[in-house]
Amino acid sequence: MAPLARPTYAVIAKTAGVSEATVSRVLNGDESVHPDRAQRVREAVEELGYKKNRVASALASGRTGLIAVVIDDDLSVFSDPFWGTVTSGVSRVLQENGLHTVLMVAPVGALDGGVAHYLKSGEVDGAIFFVLHSDALVSYLKKQGLPLVITGTPHSNADIPFVDTDNFGGAHSATKHLMGQGCKKIAIITGDIGTTAAKQRLDGYLQAHREKGNLPIKSLIREGDYSFESGKAHTEALLASHPDIDGIFASNDLMAMGAITVLERAGRSVPNDVRVVGFDDALIAQTSRPALTTIRQDVVALGEAAGSLMIAQLNGQEFEPIILPTELIIRESA
Amino acid sequence: MAPLARPTYAVIAKTAGVSEATVSRVLNGDESVHPDRAQRVREAVEELGYKKNRVASALASGRTGLIAVVIDDDLSVFSDPFWGTVTSGVSRVLQENGLHTVLMVAPVGALDGGVAHYLKSGEVDGAIFFVLHSDALVSYLKKQGLPLVITGTPHSNADIPFVDTDNFGGAHSATKHLMGQGCKKIAIITGDIGTTAAKQRLDGYLQAHREKGNLPIKSLIREGDYSFESGKAHTEALLASHPDIDGIFASNDLMAMGAITVLERAGRSVPNDVRVVGFDDALIAQTSRPALTTIRQDVVALGEAAGSLMIAQLNGQEFEPIILPTELIIRESA
């Protein structure tokens, strides 16, 4: 499938009156070529509309120009606009740097199958993981020397470059906000506690209490799974066990919506009786009634940061983990 | 970056006692090799844990094993869970067939820039477009012989394989449903009418009226842009010009939500005073109050269909456009 007959080095070299080696040097930014000849090459390239064949280049150089983005094959993950947005940010940054994004939707369990092999065998120059749970494969690839970036905080403390939102700080300020509004009994509905993000958000919530000198009762801490349904279920349970509850911090907006649905159905007014804060600032936070007070994370920036971190690694530059700040968005629910 | 020293054909050939040509034949399913030798090759492959170098293979054969997915670089498009879900469906199907998905987020305007070149220059074996507006590039690539699939209905009637939801049928049944509920004055808030999907949904709405023998007044037809805000704005306008309106069909759920928000704020009860139907069955349709009656489209299936259509083309099989059925989901709003 070679739609167009494209010129090769041979042609460029001939019209520029130099050798193919020189063409290669010029096209790869080798400074050692005499300016005049370099110029002749550039003109030939321009004139003939030459574009490098990336495949041939990849074979010879060992660099494919491809970066894998590995996403858990859990629909609830990718159908979440969150990851879609992150991915588009990544893709844009990479594209600006002449790299392409290869999307890999893989079931977490199969990470030692085809995808793992693909990554291990040097057919991509690097990999960006959207990782929620285990990162065994990640550590393995790290050892192989494959440039990696993790979006989210890794579990293992192997020094793998990562980008993440300041989950702790966000949760902390959400909880403080509820306290500042006069809430005395604040529950938290966490995400899947197997994920570091959920843990960090819980820590932020705890820290806010600690600073106030009163740790929350254990039964105010409920482990959800980021779904609307789990938000509803845990709120029902909370209302049953703690009828005097007056604040809920949900670890994402969807669960916050579930909480509000149940609260209103139970005759509690939000925010008058119970105040609710979510996390993410997803679309629904704006469209819901009451509009949701929440912690905004800059998802596009997250993707771009991941892309930049990858570029930095490939260029052998210095880099360190990037933690993006969050912002409390006050709307109607708290 | 070659993490592992991998065996090559040379090694396989030697241990199997055959030539490299034979190894290639076996690995590419050429039937003409004697079963015994083929077996020896397979054993050698197994024993050495050999995996083909896709790059070298691509250079020699001209097939890269890469399929581009081109998405409009409009954040509101990709952050819409819709496209994320479609993409994951595509990716899964391709992966099952040994192909990989290269994500290309490109501004529509730049389609004759880098991305266009990339596609034109045979560095992917095919391209799947998520196309909303112009499809000039698509027609061009089609002429170049690049296998294409369009997700959504193309504007030009060049016979490009596409997959789409039955927008017409869905809109038709939504409108019929409103009529069946006793609505006499039904407005429609369309999507950007430059998109075929929006046009088809409008047609479905019109057809339902036509069948009933009474075409709607022109001023009941409002062109929105799929955003929450536009749903709100058009509903306000409708209430002003047609206070007796009793039904609204919004071309997506987000605009339907906007409509409901405005209606309730204006003291109209949904569904008692005004019934509202959306389109998509997005997450918000389930979480909103009142829960949204809407037209469900199977987004995952859409992605998988797109992937399958691509595979079919690459295999030179017969294929034709795929139109996926919709389903009316009755909840509370109508």
Added chain:
DNA sequence: ACTACCCGCGAAACCGCTTTCACGGATTCA
């Protein structure tokens, strides 16, 4: 003025797989 170095540049090997071509032997047909 002579040796030692450095520098820009081309020839050629090479990356790992695919594919054409032709050869030797077996089979078929007359």
Added chain:
DNA sequence: TGAATCCGTGAAAGCGGTTTCGCGGGTAGT
């Protein structure tokens, strides 16, 4: 039995870049 055909197979020529190696001329050092 001889000529024509067919088959499985290996040698070798690519695919289109990258990179090593070494050459010839120019500069520097003494």
